[in-house]
Amino acid sequence: MVKQTIQIFARVKPTVRKQQQGIYSIDEDEKLTPSLEIILPRDLADGFVNNKRESYRFKFQRIFDQDAKQETIFENIAKPVAESVLAGYNGTIFAYGQTGSGKTFTITGGAERYSDRGIIPRTLSYIFEQLQKDSSKIYTTHISYLEIYNECGYDLLDPRHEASSLEDLPKVTVLEDPDQNIHLKNLSLHQAATEEEALNLLFLGDTNRMIAETPMNQASTRSHCIFTIHLSSKEPGSATVRHAKLHLVDLAGSERVAKTGVGGQLLTEAKYINLSLHYLEQVIIALSEKHRSHIPYRNSMMTSVLRDSLGGNCMTTMIATLSLEKRNIDESISTCRFAQRVALIKNEAVLNEEIDPKLMIIRLQKEIQELKDELAIVTGEQRTEALTEAELLQLEKLITSFLEDQDPESKLEVGTDMRKIHHCFHYLKKLLNDKKIHRQSTAPSENKDQNCREPLKEEEYKKLRDILQQRDNEINILVNMLKKEKKKAQDALHLSSVDRSQLSHGQSSPFPPGNPDGPKTLPFSASTQALDSSTSPYRSSLLHRKTGMREEMSLGRQEAFEIFKRDHADSVTIEDNKQILKQRFAEAKALGESINEARSKIGRLKEEITQRHVQQVALGISENIPVPSMPDQLEEKLRSQLEEEKRRYKTMFARLKALKVEIEHLQLLMDKAKVKLQKEFEAWWAKEATSLQQVNSPAVTPSNHVKPFPQMSEAQHERSQPLSNKRLRDPGK
Numbered sequence: 251m252v253k254q255t256i257q258i259f260a261r262v263k264p265t266v267r268k269q270q271q272g273i274y275s276i277d278e279d280e281k282l283t284p285s286l287e288i289i290l291p292r293d294l295a296d297g298f299v300n301n302k303r304e305s306y307r308f309k310f311q312r313i314f315d316q317d318a319k320q321e322t323i324f325e326n327i328a329k330p331v332a333e334s335v336l337a338g339y340n341g342t343i344f345a346y347g348q349t350g351s352g353k354t355f356t357i358t359g360g361a362e363r364y365s366d367r368g369i370i371p372r373t374l375s376y377i378f379e380q381l382q383k384d385s386s387k388i389y390t391t392h393i394s395y396l397e398i399y400n401e402c403g404y405d406l407l408d409p410r411h412e413a414s415s416l417e418d419l420p421k422v423t424v425l426e427d428p429d430q431n432i433h434l435k436n437l438s439l440h441q442a443a444t445e446e447e448a449l450n451l452l453f454l455g456d457t458n459r460m461i462a463e464t465p466m467n468q469a470s471t472r473s474h475c476i477f478t479i480h481l482s483s484k485e486p487g488s489a490t491v492r493h494a495k496l497h498l499v500d501l502a503g504s505e506r507v508a509k510t511g512v513g514g515q516l517l518t519e520a521k522y523i524n525l526s527l528h529y530l531e532q533v534i535i536a537l538s539e540k541h542r543s544h545i546p547y548r549n550s551m552m553t554s555v556l557r558d559s560l561g562g563n564c565m566t567t568m569i570a571t572l573s574l575e576k577r578n579i580d581e582s583i584s585t586c587r588f589a590q591r592v593a594l595i596k597n598e599a600v601l602n603e604e605i606d607p608k609l610m611i612i613r614l615q616k617e618i619q620e621l622k623d624e625l626a627i628v629t630g631e632q633r634t635e636a637l638t639e640a641e642l643l644q645l646e647k648l649i650t651s652f653l654e655d656q657d658p659e660s661k662l663e664v665g666t667d668m669r670k671i672h673h674c675f676h677y678l679k680k681l682l683n684d685k686k687i688h689r690q691s692t693a694p695s696e697n698k699d700q701n702c703r704e705p706l707k708e709e710e711y712k713k714l715r716d717i718l719q720q721r722d723n724e725i726n727i728l729v730n731m732l733k734k735e736k737k738k739a740q741d742a743l744h745l746s747s748v749d750r751s752q753l754s755h756g757q758s759s760p761f762p763p764g765n766p767d768g769p770k771t772l773p774f775s776a777s778t779q780a781l782d783s784s785t786s787p788y789r790s791s792l793l794h795r796k797t798g799m800r801e802e803m804s805l806g807r808q809e810a811f812e813i814f815k816r817d818h819a820d821s822v823t824i825e826d827n828k829q830i831l832k833q834r835f836a837e838a839k840a841l842g843e844s845i846n847e848a849r850s851k852i853g854r855l856k857e858e859i860t861q862r863h864v865q866q867v868a869l870g871i872s873e874n875i876p877v878p879s880m881p882d883q884l885e886e887k888l889r890s891q892l893e894e895e896k897r898r899y900k901t902m903f904a905r906l907k908a909l910k911v912e913i914e915h916l917q918l919l920m921d922k923a924k925v926k927l928q929k930e931f932e933a934w935w936a937k938e939a940t941s942l943q944q945v946n947s948p949a950v951t952p953s954n955h956v957k958p959f960p961q962m963s964e965a966q967h968e969r970s971q972p973l974s975n976k977r978l979r980d981p982g983k
């Protein structure tokens with residue numbers, strides 16, 4: 251609760267300086283309360299000319315002289331009240347003064363300049379600015395605008411009326427409930443979510459106020475206008491709502507009837523104006539007297555409406571508007587006196603909190619439910635009746651908002667009722683399944699696979715890791731095996747290179763350079779070269795093309811291939827053929843050498859025969875004897891040797907030809923065997939690789955898994971018999 255007297259401020263309207271000279275002075279000593287001194291000119295005191303100078307001093311919270319800007323007025327008078335309203339207290343600012351003293355200018359403002367905006371638009375702007383800044387509460391703002399004329403209330407915000415006279419507007423009446431709360435019937439409340447909306451309402455009300463002019467005087471307002479901002483605030487989730495009202499009141503002119511100089515209808519109006527203000531004064535006098543129990547609020551509509559603002563639950567501020575000219579001295583003094591009485595009124599502002607009945611019902615229902623649930627747990631009794639449609643719907647709403655809540659710590663609170671807990675789980679399961687089905691039907695196949703694999707990932711990963719470990723072991727074992735075998739293979743390689751070098755020697759010697767009878771060509775040179783695949787690029791590439799073997803096989807794979815070859819069922823046949831080939835090569839080599847010798851011998855014999863014949867001819871010429879028609883014995887002998895040598899040569903040559911065919915055939919068989927071997931090796935390698943890649947293959951231990959090569963077959967045993975017992979065979983068959 252905030253106890254406070256009504257704050258009073260004075261504002262002097264700017265007028266021609268000359269008219270105000272010597273009439274008033276403002277004392278604004280910072281230590282003392284500011285005071286306004288109104289000096290009564292000698293010629294006017296009590297309406298009589300006298301020589302006694304009289305002055306009246308009035309204290310105010312603050313006095314704003316003629317040059318005070320609208321902004322200064324707002325900052326010092328309206329802003330603190332607006333802050334109280336934002337905090338949840340009621341507030342009222344009312345302007346009191348004679349006609350033309352600047353009440354409307356102060357409360358609403360002038361229309362000429364933007365800077366002339368008065369308290370209402372500036373307060374609206376400030377309040378909405380503050381509401382935007384504060385996100386801790388939910389605020390609701392409503393506006394009402396009431397005009398009271400001749401004790402009748404009119405709703406200035408009725409949008410259906412284009413009022414031509416005040417009577418066209420809906421009439422507002424005051425109702426009082428048994429708790430003495432005032433209700434204004436027919437006064438519309440308009441929600442304003444933004445400053446702009448609120449300003450539009452102000453504009454609408456002012457337009458209606460302007461159009462529905464009172465008949466007495468177009469230039470002055472003879473009615474009271476109350477612009478009210480209704481502000482409600484609530485913390486999210488709370489059932490407690492705060493209500494605060496801010497009345498911004500532009501009272502009618504306070505001049506006395508006697509001075510208006512009007513009669514008839516206008517006199518009636520003037521009386522009413524004064525009567526209304528008279529009742530206001532009565533209320534204020536009553537409130538300022540300590541022991542008065544009855545306050546005559548009900549005497550006028552205006553005091554009824556402003557009941558809270560005057561001595562009640564409100565922080566109230568009065569602005570006394572003064573037009574300090576000589577002719578207005580009396581009215582100014584009257585206004586100041588009124589203000590002094592108002593300053594005595596104590597108000598007690600309290601926070602207007604109430605529990606929203608709807609929210610309260612919901613809260614109580616929840617509490618009852620929780621208590622029922624707790625009771626069920628304590629007694630061990632669970633409710634068995636089916637949940638109602640409404641309960642199911644509410645649960646599903648709860649689940650939806652829980653799932654949508656971005657806060658990771660949000661809770662799904664359904665109480666302890668097992669029926670509800672079960673329903674929540676079922677509903678969540680259904681949502682999950684629906685989502686899965688939706689994903690499967692919409693996701694691309696690749697993603698689908700990924701999604702399927704997703705839940706298995708962990709388990710799968712572990713399996714793969716185990717298999718990888720096993721494969722590592724296998725590879726290690728294989729590498730060791732290969733290392734051991736490598737030596738053997740190198741030995742074999744060395745042996746075969748020796749054979750090759752022997753063969754390459756045979757290139758030049760075993761085969762004759764040509765038929766001694768024919769042109770001196772080397773008929774088998776190309777073929778003999780072709781016998782050594784290692785030196786023949788053609789054969790090598792041919793072989794690679796046939797086998798599909800890549801020129802550059804990795805070392806490990808080469809080693810594996812060597813072992814594969816060695817343990818293959820056909821390896822004996824290949825080895826046998828290799829040995830036969832070696833023999834044939836050796837035979838061909840020896841034969842070649844013999845053929846070479848025979849060829850040389852034939853050449854020598856031919857030479858000797860020729861020489862012998864030449865000698866015989868030369869001897870006959872020198873001895874003048876005729877050349878013998880028959881060769882002599884030596885020549886005969888030489889010729890016989892030559893023929894023999896030729897026969898031997900032919901035989902050897904024929905054998906060499908046969909050997910060549912045999913060797914070519916052998917090599918063909920070996921090529922075929924190698925192709926077959928290579929293919930089988932590739933197939934085996936691929937199979938091994940596949941088995942390594944198979945993630946779901948059963949765990950394989952090195953001991954039962956490492957059977958890399960086929961076992962030796964019976965045929966292999968048969969073929970591994972000594973070479974002499976064997977015939978050449980085609981391993982490809």
Ligand SMILES: Nc1ncnc2c1ncn2[C@@H]1O[C@H](COP(=O)(O)OP(=O)(O)OP(=O)(O)O)[C@@H](O)[C@H]1O
Binds near residue numbers: 316348349
């Ligand atoms: N402080 C001020 N600065 C400039 N102009 C002012 C000021 N106060 C009042 N006026 C001007 O004086 C004229 C009368 O002022 P206003 O209408 O506000 O008086 P009022 O007290 O509301 O009169 P009524 O009781 O007839 O409504 C207006 O034209 C207004 O613009």
